[in-house]
Amino acid sequence: MSHSLRAASQERPIEQQSEEEEQRTMDDRIERALAITPQSSASARTIDITTTGAKSGRQRRIEIWFYRVDGEIYLTTQPAVRDWYANLLANPEFTFHLKHGVRADLAARAEPVPDPAERRHIFSSIIADLNQPRHSAYIAQPVESIDQWMSGSPLMHVRFEDSRVRLEDRR
Numbered sequence: 001m002s003h004s005l006r007a008a009s010q011e012r013p014i015e016q017q018s019e020e021e022e023q024r025t026m027d028d029r030i031e032r033a034l035a036i037t038p039q040s041s042a043s044a045r046t047i048d049i050t051t052t053g054a055k056s057g058r059q060r061r062i063e064i065w066f067y068r069v070d071g072e073i074y075l076t077t078q079p080a081v082r083d084w085y086a087n088l089l090a091n092p093e094f095t096f097h098l099k100h101g102v103r104a105d106l107a108a109r110a111e112p113v114p115d116p117a118e119r120r121h122i123f124s125s126i127i128a129d130l131n132q133p134r135h136s137a138y139i140a141q142p143v144e145s146i147d148q149w150m151s152g153s154p155l156m157h158v159r160f161e162d163s164r165v166r167l168e169d170r171r
Contacts, residue, residue, distance in 0.1 A: 029101065029102040029104075030098065030102055030104050030106070032101065032102075033098045033100065033101045033102045033104070034068070034073060034098075035068070036066070036067075036068050037068070038128065038129040038132050039132070039134065041134070042065070042135065042138055043100045044100055044101065045065045045066055045067070046063060046064075046065055046099070046100060047063070047064060047065070047066050047096060047097055047098055047099060048061050048062065048063050048064070048097040048099060049061070049062060049064055049075070049084065049094055049095065049096055049097065050094060050095040050097065051084055051087035051088055051091065051094045052087060052090075052091040052093075052094070053083075053087055053091075054083075054086045054087045054089065054090035054091065060083070060084070060087060061097075062084055064077070064084065065077075066096075066158070067122075067125075067126050067129060069121075069122050069125040069126065070125075072157060072158075073157070073158040073160075074113075074122060074126070074155060074156060074157055074158065075088075075110065075154075075155075075156045075158060076122075076123075076126060076149075076153050076154055076155045076156070077153060077154065078143060078144055078149075078153065079144055079148045079149060079151070079152030079153045080152065080153075082154050084154075085154035085156065088110040088112075088156055089112060092109050092110045092111065093107070093108070093109055093161075094108055094109075094110060095107060095108065096108040096158060096160070106160055106161075106162065107160065107161035107162060108158050108159065108160050108161060109158075109159045109160075109161060110156040110157070110158060110159075111156065111157045111159065112154075112155065112156060112157075113155045113156070113157050116150070119150060119155055120146065120150060122155060123146055123149040123150060123153065123155070124146060126149075127142075127143055127144075127146060127149065130143045131143060
């Protein structure tokens with residue numbers, strides 16, 4: 001009987017280890033998908049987000065690009081008023097859907113970036129990213145000026161709810 005107990009206790013960690021290894025593999029794939037650089041393709045940075053409507057309360061799913069600056073993830077667009085931004089201001093919890101390289105639905109929280117110096121730094125990096133020659137096929141270059149981005153572009157910092165999603169700055 002003690003042999004059976006030992007066998008059972010030895011099998012359990014092996015099963016758990018497999019689940020843990022599987023989770024690590026998924027976490028690694030998610031980290032790689034989030035670790036975009038200015039050289040990343042449009043498809044690598046294309047995600048969907050599901051937000052809750054500011055007025056309707058209904059779930060809304062849209063396609064958008066995400067950006068990585070100093071190891072952090074941001075959502076923004078070229079200067080314009082955007083419903084997704086109003087939705088995230090009213091209801092900051094949303095789902096960040098990875099769909100290239102790995103499919104994963106990540107619980108996230110959006111935080112507006114109001115500080116002008118921080119916005120300027122982030123937008124400068126994003127503009128430099130968008131002005132890379134590889135993006136000229138699908139974005140008119142040069143993109144709008146930093147002043148236009150500062151006055152007319154929404155900017156949200158993304159924080160993932162799952163502590164296992166960690167980002168490294170791999171520039």
